[in-house]
Amino acid sequence: MHQIQTAKNLVRQTLNSPTRPASPTYLGDDSTDTIVLDPELAKIAQSIRSQVHLKTNEPEQVGGPEIV
Known part of the structure; x- marks a missing residue:
């Protein structure tokens, strides 16, 4: 690693x-907890969240052969 840095410095000096x-460091907050949705969009989001919680992993949904 030291040799690479030395080579870069040599090229910079030469040129x-x-x-x-x-490079700037981005420290933004990507959380979605503070986003206020339109009431209709909020209902859609809630519906999707409830569907995810109701879904189960039944054998026919998992896929793959039954006999291995």
Whole structure:
């Protein structure tokens, strides 16, 4: 790793190019807890959440052969 950095520095010095600034770090909050939906969209989201909780993994839904 040290050799790579040394080589990069040598190329920069040779080409006299400015060093690249550090990339910004994004620390945003991606949570969906604070999003307020339109009432109709909120009903759709709630319906989907309840369907996910009701779904079970029955053998015919899992797939694959019964006899292995």
